[in-house]
Amino acid sequence: MKLPGDDRDLSPFTGYTRQHWETAADRLVAAAWRWTTPRGALLDLPGPPSRSGVRSDGLEGYARTFLAAGFRVAGANGDDPHGWLDRYASGLVAGTRTPGRDDAESWPLILDHSVQGQPMVESASVALGLRLTRPWLWDRLDGDAQDRVEEWLRGAVRHIPAPNNWYLFPFTVAGFLESVGRGDAETARVRDRALELLETWYRGQGWYADGDGRAFDHYNGWALHLYPVLDAYLAGADAPQGPRLHEHLESFSLLFGSNGAPIHFGRSLTYRFAAGAAVALGAITGHTPLTPGASRRLLSGTLRYFLDKTDDDLLSLGWHGPHSATLQSYSGPGSPYWASKAFVCLLAPPEHPLWTAVEEPAPSEGPDQVLALAATGLLIQTTQTDGIVRLHNHGSDHVRPHEGELAEEDDPHYGRQAYSTRTGPTSTHNVSDNHVCVVVDGVRSVRRRIHPLGAAHGDGWGWAASWHLPVFGSGAPTVPGLRIESVTVAVGAHELRVHRVVGAPPGVGVEQTGWATGPDEPLVSTLLPLHGWTSTDDVRAPEGTAFTRWALVPRLVGEGSGLYAALATLSAKPVPPAATLIKADNSTICVQWPDTSRTSIAFDPLTVVHRP
Numbered sequence: 001m002k003l004p005g006d007d008r009d010l011s012p013f014t015g016y017t018r019q020h021w022e023t024a025a026d027r028l029v030a031a032a033w034r035w036t037t038p039r040g041a042l043l044d045l046p047g048p049p050s051r052s053g054v055r056s057d058g059l060e061g062y063a064r065t066f067l068a069a070g071f072r073v074a075g076a077n078g079d080d081p082h083g084w085l086d087r088y089a090s091g092l093v094a095g096t097r098t099p100g101r102d103d104a105e106s107w108p109l110i111l112d113h114s115v116q117g118q119p120m121v122e123s124a125s126v127a128l129g130l131r132l133t134r135p136w137l138w139d140r141l142d143g144d145a146q147d148r149v150e151e152w153l154r155g156a157v158r159h160i161p162a163p164n165n166w167y168l169f170p171f172t173v174a175g176f177l178e179s180v181g182r183g184d185a186e187t188a189r190v191r192d193r194a195l196e197l198l199e200t201w202y203r204g205q206g207w208y209a210d211g212d213g214r215a216f217d218h219y220n221g222w223a224l225h226l227y228p229v230l231d232a233y234l235a236g237a238d239a240p241q242g243p244r245l246h247e248h249l250e251s252f253s254l255l256f257g258s259n260g261a262p263i264h265f266g267r268s269l270t271y272r273f274a275a276g277a278a279v280a281l282g283a284i285t286g287h288t289p290l291t292p293g294a295s296r297r298l299l300s301g302t303l304r305y306f307l308d309k310t311d312d313d314l315l316s317l318g319w320h321g322p323h324s325a326t327l328q329s330y331s332g333p334g335s336p337y338w339a340s341k342a343f344v345c346l347l348a349p350p351e352h353p354l355w356t357a358v359e360e361p362a363p364s365e366g367p368d369q370v371l372a373l374a375a376t377g378l379l380i381q382t383t384q385t386d387g388i389v390r391l392h393n394h395g396s397d398h399v400r401p402h403e404g405e406l407a408e409e410d411d412p413h414y415g416r417q418a419y420s421t422r423t424g425p426t427s428t429h430n431v432s433d434n435h436v437c438v439v440v441d442g443v444r445s446v447r448r449r450i451h452p453l454g455a456a457h458g459d460g461w462g463w464a465a466s467w468h469l470p471v472f473g474s475g476a477p478t479v480p481g482l483r484i485e486s487v488t489v490a491v492g493a494h495e496l497r498v499h500r501v502v503g504a505p506p507g508v509g510v511e512q513t514g515w516a517t518g519p520d521e522p523l524v525s526t527l528l529p530l531h532g533w534t535s536t537d538d539v540r541a542p543e544g545t546a547f548t549r550w551a552l553v554p555r556l557v558g559e560g561s562g563l564y565a566a567l568a569t570l571s572a573k574p575v576p577p578a579a580t581l582i583k584a585d586n587s588t589i590c591v592q593w594p595d596t597s598r599t600s601i602a603f604d605p606l607t608v609v610h611r612p
Helices: 018-035 054-075 084-097 118-132 143-158 165-179 185-201 219-234 242-252 269-285 292-307 335-347
Strands: 202-204 369-373 378-382 389-393 418-420 436-440 451-458 461-468 483-491 494-502 509-513 524-531 535-541 551-559 562-571 580-584 588-592 598-603 606-611
Touching: 018 054, 018 292, 018 335, 054 084, 054 118, 054 335, 084 118, 084 143, 118 143, 118 165, 118 219, 143 165, 143 185, 165 185, 165 219, 185 202, 185 219, 219 242, 219 269, 219 335, 242 269, 269 292, 269 335, 292 335, 369 451, 369 461, 378 451, 378 461, 378 483, 389 483, 436 483, 436 494, 451 606, 461 606, 483 598, 483 606, 494 509, 494 598, 509 562, 524 551, 524 580, 524 588, 551 562, 562 580, 562 588
Parallel strands: none
Antiparallel strands: 369 378, 378 389, 389 418, 436 509, 451 461, 461 483, 483 494, 494 562, 509 551, 524 562, 535 551, 580 588, 588 598, 598 606
């Protein structure tokens, strides 16, 4: 992507300014419009179709690029040098003239999530784009066209969303309708319902669960915080949820590496730099603990990280480029354009401190930190020497309350013990990285529902713990009485991983793997046995990760019930071993660190103590 020259005086870390953001938005939208239908209602971007079908995918291409164009034009106070709004107005009129028809332009109807749900997602982007550009698009439509658009949008208000962040889509549609004088009891009802559910999903420390379960991921920033706070901002009000966004950014802002990459964790990672949307919204609304210079460092860092790795101006389905393992079945060719949410930063005018302040270091570029989030069971670990951020997962899964423990296969986006800004999980067909499992008749268990046991941090260290029921995709679904209890202790660049395996029958194997690294992202991954393990080797993952075309994964092997401990590291260069075993038995362990501090872990009851 051809962008303006770097400005290293204003932006010493990234070189990017507001002009870079405007140019990026223009070029991303322009590339997508190469694939439009004659009247512009559908953007049939290249790539494999989603499970919702090509017509829904075409609407997705229109709606998500409209979001980028909407932020771009609204941020320029209506200046539209490329004529984007004329194109989107034409597509809007064509798509809503006869919705549901099988022709060249008509949009699909919005129905229940279980029937034809994806258009409900896209309706929120259409509504938000219209709200952003109201004086220059909506207000210029004739009354009949406005009526048809309203009728199509009301499909989102009248049908049932998925039981998660989807409730914020009719909320957003209703917000637009009310903003143009078309609100009623129906719009008020869906807005009240969404906010009621949002309250039940709040877990503390600025984090929402994505629904009634325990899914904590990027949807916090680009959906659960974004829609209600932005809705209030556009209405000229202060969002009641604003203080939660402030608190969320205290931890979330640590989840960007020094190279600009966001943490590679959770689903929908193909949305890429949308990860910065909450940072931008915090800067615009004032609900942020970050300085304007640090906010822009994060935003421009993650935008530049992805644009530097994009071969074409068109966003592909993947991470750096096409990568099927990053995707979910609902991902279609237009899906990556939810990255457009990051352009919310353009609502800050050129004179805003977000653009005029000199860039400052990102939070992860300061001294090494370990931060425990007890509300979510997540443990964040940063190291200044290599700029890598690691996230240890002892509380976030993607299992809804009504679902059982069993699974046909691992969920790489949630089931692994740890994630980072420089590595991705291996595929379901290869060895699982950062995984502890039992092996029964040659079948390795997977980790589905994660039961948090606690998390805390002190000065330079922290821990998080959980237990899970090992389940199997083939053979016996589970083994009676079998469970694995796990503790991660982070100190500096090191991770002490301790597990207690309970109820394993004789002859059952136990395995622990470490970080997956390969030739395209050269890092050092170590996994050293401390207690319980009998052998060690490296396993090849030929399908690689989102970061490397193939990978090696260190592995430890043991057998039967008992206590297992290992020391793992992920670093840019080799680091010396940092812990020695002092004592261990079947339920307790004590290790000593080079500074003579000691960490003791007991499982009955769970106790983690770190003493200088």
